[in-house]
Amino acid sequence: MQQVIHAKVFNSSGSLVFKNDTCIYYGVEINDGDYVTLHEPCELWWCSAKKGYLTVHGCERPLHPPRCDTPYREDFGKCCQYSGVC
Template sequence: MRTIVLLAVIALGGVSLIMGDTNRRHHYGVSFDNGTCKYRNQTLEDGGFLTLQFPCELWLCNVTERTLTVEGCNVRRYGSCIHVHRCR
């Protein structure tokens, strides 16, 4: 039974969790190192932001909460709801 569970964890990509690589690299390409957010070959300081024209996006870096918020210009807010990628 342990073998089946171990194989399932490995098959689902749990190797990085077993190896202690949590919260370094993520499947979305976001990483948090030395007080910066790194995403799509761009580095933002904690509290920093980047505005892009194509695609029309605003990126907000929060190293303390380990979040990189990406807001699209064409995505309307619904109340206080905005799309946030949060790694765990």
């Protein structure tokens, strides 16, 4: 299956705060230059606090996946893939 990866860059807003060279995004604190990977949503959050932004990488899952396909219950990267187990 082809993976579609997209990224969005966020500057400071209500859900993103920069404080002491860290990004605080939806309550998750990330040090400058570090990242966190998540399962739900299937995203990677990369903090660039010193530059004033946070980048969100994700993948698009189909609304109606092929029959019997379910996403892997792993963090970003693997959760973009599907298993064909029925």
